Amino acid sequence: MLSKLNDQDPRVRRTRQLIERSFDELLAEKNFDTITVQDVTEKAQINRATFYAHFEDKYALLDHSIRQKFRQEIESRVLNACHYTPENLRMLILTVCEFQVKLNTSCAQSQKQFSPLVEKQIKEQVYELLLVWLRKMNIPVSAEMPATAATWAIYGLASYWSASKNRPALETYVDEALPLVAVNLNQFATEAV
Amino acid sequence: MLSKLNDQDPRVRRTRQLIERSFDELLAEKNFDTITVQDVTEKAQINRATFYAHFEDKYALLDHSIRQKFRQEIESRVLNACHYTPENLRMLILTVCEFQVKLNTSCAQSQKQFSPLVEKQIKEQVYELLLVWLRKMNIPVSAEMPATAATWAIYGLASYWSASKNRPALETYVDEALPLVAVNLNQFATEAV
DNA sequence: TCTCCTATGTTGCTTAGTCAACAAAAGTTT
């Protein structure tokens, strides 16, 4: 059904948590496509009908789960509540890189199949974050294009790194990557704090 | 209100768990009479009105909590699913002794004030357990009196031990206590399995 | 192929939990 539940309602928060937690645990145990909606609801001890009130299907749950996890990485580094600086940008690139390898190791072998999902979620959020940063510098031109360029560059560099056979040390790699991305943003940075 | 909720309903189980867990955590932190119903519901993240649907007040919660904990001790030793033997009786006495000291150490200093509650709950459950045991031996006389005598004896001996300045080793104490209690029950034990 | 079985969505009705507002009790402060 998906008739928009109220995110502030404690009951809604609770059941979402139960679903998310159970799903994470199941993902650690077995492959995504062997996980059924029933598995999730049984583990969460909620009714199956309740699941469908929250998510369209298990793919929507996976989508949400990935989005959630990346958002947490962003928030744990407070990147969502700061403004553009080269250092923060560096931290953002680093976050994307780490997230990639984390997914490849934490869950089972199943990751290849939903890497397009991951790409979509990461890029959406990086883009939104960069937009916020750019808009805080009240620049004369539109923020969309620089944000887009930087987003794709960041994601591309991160997946290039995470896919490399002999990965160079993350810190040194990010040092190299930073100027390639920052060139799109630095031009506005004079107005920043 | 307390309009009997359905114990089988997952929602009911969940909120009870939330309440119990929060209460336990609060009890570990501070004294019982400084704990408010609000504290519990805030920690449990449930509505205050919901609390009152489950418990009359915080005293009823305390009552329930103690009952619950002792029942768990009984069940973890499978005493609820067996029959009378001197060894099982020994285990029961031991359980009561351990429960007494556990309460005195685990929670804060507050225990003295609700020791009558503890006494009531322990005795009720020991009595019910002994009744079940006695009835399994289909004895010719009524089970109530031997069960009562044994219950009081067990509780008395356990609190005497737990209150002693220099407590003797539990095992040896129980060895001494066992015959004093068993004398009420052994006479029927010939019929037992 | 046909059957069996399991997972999926969906539905109408019931029950539990939320919320806000209230009056009244119990502590606190001054």
Place this chain on the structure above:
DNA sequence: AAACTTTTGTTGACTAAGCAACATAGGAGA
């Protein structure tokens, strides 16, 4: 003592979760 703040129970209207039943879709196996 009076004025205050906090906590307590209780209420009624609303929303989410549970349940059982259904039709359907897909796989697995004879």
